[in-house]
Amino acid sequence: EVVLTQSPGTLSLSPGERATLSCRASQGVSSSYLAWYQQKAGQAPRLLIYGASSRATGIPDRFSGRGSGTDFTLTISGLEPEDFAVYYCQHYGNFMSTFGPGTKVEIK
Amino acid sequence: QVQLQESGPGLVKPSETLSLTCTVSGGSISSYYWDWIRQPPGGGLEWIASFYYTGITNYNSTLKSRVIISVDTSTNQFSLNLSSVTAADTAVYYCAREYSYSSLDLWGQGTMVTVSS
Numbered sequence: 001e002v003v004l005t006q007s008p009g010t011l012s013l014s015p016g017e018r019a020t021l022s023c024r025a026s027q028g029v030s031s032s033y034l035a036w037y038q039q040k041a042g043q044a045p046r047l048l049i050y051g052a053s054s055r056a057t058g059i060p061d062r063f064s065g066r067g068s069g070t071d072f073t074l075t076i077s078g079l080e081p082e083d084f085a086v087y088y089c090q091h092y093g094n095f096m097s098t099f100g101p102g103t104k105v106e107i108k
Numbered sequence: 109q110v111q112l113q114e115s116g117p118g119l120v121k122p123s124e125t126l127s128l129t130c131t132v133s134g135g136s137i138s139s140y141y142w143d144w145i146r147q148p149p150g151g152g153l154e155w156i157a158s159f160y161y162t163g164i165t166n167y168n169s170t171l172k173s174r175v176i177i178s179v180d181t182s183t184n185q186f187s188l189n190l191s192s193v194t195a196a197d198t199a200v201y202y203c204a205r206e207y208s209y210s211s212l213d214l215w216g217q218g219t220m221v222t223v224s225s
Contacts, residue, residue, distance in 0.1 A: 001169070035211035037153075044202055044218050045153065050211035057213075088153055092210035095166040097143070097155040 002026055002091050004100035012108040019076040021103045023089035028069045033092040036065055036074045039102075040085045048087075049074060079105070110135035112203050112216035120197075120223050126190040130203030130216060137161055137184045141206035144177070144188045146199040147218075154199075158206060159186065193223045 003026040013019055023034070031052035037045040047056040049065035052072055062077040076083055084107050089100040116128035130142070141164075144156040159165040159177045167175055171190070179186040190197060200218040207213035 032209045035209075037212075039153075044215035045212070046215075047207070047211055047213045050208050050213075054208070056207075056211075090153075090155075090211070096168060097158070097210060099145075099153040099155060101152045 001096070002029055002093055002098055004089055004091055004098055006087075006089060006100040006103045008103060009101075010104045010106060012106050013079055014108045015079050015081055017079050019074075019079055019083070019105055021074040021076075021087055021105070023067070023072040023074070023100050025070045025072075025091060029091050029093055031068045031072070034065075034067070034072050035090045036063075037088045037090065038083075038085050039088065045088065076105075110205070110214060112205065112214060114201060114203050114216045114219040116201075116219060116221070118220055118222060120193055120221060121225050122194055122223055123192055126188070126193050126197060126201075126221055126223070128188045128201055128203075128219065128221070129185050130187070132184045132186075132205075137179065137181055137186065141210070142179075142186055143204045143206060143212060145202045145204060145212070146197075147202070148196075148199045151199075156188065156190075156201075158210075195223050197221070198223045 005024045007022045034052040036049040039045040053065045086102045113131045138161045143158040157167045174191045176189040202218045203216045204212040205214040
């Protein structure tokens with residue numbers, strides 16, 4: 001079973017700053033099956049990125065994803081007030097999905 | 109516009125079975141894979157299971173022995189049954205639609221289930 005680790009646990013930044021979030025897999029995985037989600041308090045998660053680097057419908061281009069093998073990154077190029085939230089990575093493989101523990105992006 | 113809505117009891121007694129239904133509106137349940145995910149209070153996301161209307165089902169290995177997924181294509185609904193619940197099963201339960209490469213592009217609003225006597 002693939003285990004996903006996300007770092008940092010919490011990221012304290014100011015609006016306008018660049019956020020870089022990491023997702024590391026315990027073994028090499030197909031980038032096709034790596035996704036990122038945003039979750040705000042009291043809301044369901046929202047798909048941001050699928051296939052490691054493809055933005056979902058309606059997602060602003062300040063969100064970008066990259067990576068391969070065991071290391072994946074979500075970048076928010078300039079934080080907007082609505083971007084402060086928790087971000088999860090997810091992998092599907094061997095007929096099951098796993099989520100990382102999440103990174104909280106908070107206002108500094 | 110496709111929408112998902114979870115429904116079911118908000119309180120379940122320990123050792124009993126948790127039963128939830130997800131209703132798909134605005135689209136056919138026969139066109140995608142569908143998933144159940146849960147999130148304990150203050151915790152992260154845990155994938156429970158996924159299924160296709162033909163009966164293909166995949167389970168989280170840690171929950172497999174307690175989970176049954178069923179589907180009713182006539183009502184566009186699918187259900188989750190989780191048996192022998194304990195306090196550790198207290199969570200918000202979400203249903204979701206699988207999109208490209210098993211990413212989850214559409215989610216219900218979630219329903220909170222508390223396990224307590």
